[in-house]
Amino acid sequence: MSNEIKIFCPATIANLNCGFDVMGLCLEGIGDEMIIRKVAEKGIRITKITGADLPLETEKNVAGVAALAILNTTQSDFGFEIEIHKKIKAGSGIGSSSASAAGAVFGINELLGKPFTKHELVDFAMKGEAVASGSEHADNVAPCILGGFTLVRGYNPLDVIKIESPSEIYAVVLHPHIEVKTSDSRAVLSPTVSLKSAITQWGNLGGLIAGLYTKDYELIGRSLNDVIVEPARKHLIPNFDKVKNAALQNGALGSGISGAGPSIFALCKGETIANTVAKSMRNAYTDTGIAFDIHISKVNDEGTKII
Structure with a gap:
């Protein structure tokens, strides 16, 4: 050995x-x-x-x-x-x-x-x-x-x-060259959530898992929605809404904050759409003046x- x-x-x-x-x-x-x-x-x-x-x-x-x-x-x-x-x-x-x-x-x-x-x-x-x-x-x-x-x-x-990932899932990640500490991003979260928000989130999580198992890309897209954490954290990331909207308008299944941020991710069906989404996210972030990287990746099994 x-x-x-x-x-x-x-x-x-x-x-x-x-x-x-x-x-x-x-x-x-x-x-x-x-x-x-x-x-x-x-x-x-x-x-x-x-x-x-x-x-x-x-x-x-x-x-x-x-x-x-x-x-x-x-x-x-x-x-x-x-x-x-x-x-x-x-x-x-x-x-x-x-x-x-x-x-x-x-x-x-x-x-x-x-x-x-x-x-x-x-x-x-x-x-x-x-x-x-x-x-x-x-x-x-x-x-x-x-x-x-x-x-x-x-x-x-x-x-x-x-x-296991559906075979056509691609992830696009825009990584701004700023740091958001996990401890800071957790500090902005409320310790309680409303019952209405919890029910919505449970439904989306169940839908995401069902979509992954059944390879239902439309269901995956409908489920990639966060009504609890993202609203509290997105102000920590410059141009977040602009980048997310650009990704969705150019074919992404869903988009959101990667981990604690500041990276923004989008999931896409197929490499062609992923490349288009990556370009749109890049264009939506350039006016911040902040350096960033873009990654396009299949899911690593x-x-x-x-x-």
Whole structure:
């Protein structure tokens, strides 16, 4: 068995409008790289980070805390070194912290001989996510590890369902080069919602899941609507309404805030529509004067992997 592996840790879109803290999907081609090696000295050490100014101290780093969570459940007489090469910007809304947490537990599990299932790895990765957001949640780490779309049915105990993506679904992500911290975006949310809003949101979430299973693209589009979280958060993102409306007017099934923002996503049926939507979103954002990136991606059904 190898003592060193290199892994790809993909970006993700969480919430998907109506699925706050319970839904997510995995992206292709966008993600971090990590190198994890088994060493004689016990414990976890982060030896190198590129692409971001993040702490090397194990207990302050998302990957380090997640790695400790899995290592502390074993009787290993050795340890691990981790290199993190960030390609996903922190605070981007496409799962930067979850990629680090997921990559750490995936890589260590591989070097341990896979004692844990992928579903079990999600629980360990959540411990790392808590460092970044202040709470354990799986809407990013679950799709990052499992791939595809994922639904977190419950947390006590953790119950995650993977849903394979309909083959024609494409995601477009506009990532402005500004940072919205998860903790700040959670602070604007009300602790209570009206019964009317809750009923609407439940219906949309059920519709989205039904649409994914039946490959009913029109149902998916009708269900990608958030009446609770988006109205409270959208003011944190310049030109949000303009970009969302441009995406919908050019054929997107739905559009919304990716994770905590500031990234804005759109789901589309087919690559041709996705390219048209990406162009419209780009045009709608240019007058902000803020630099940004546009990504077009199929849904990644594999998740974190060895490269």
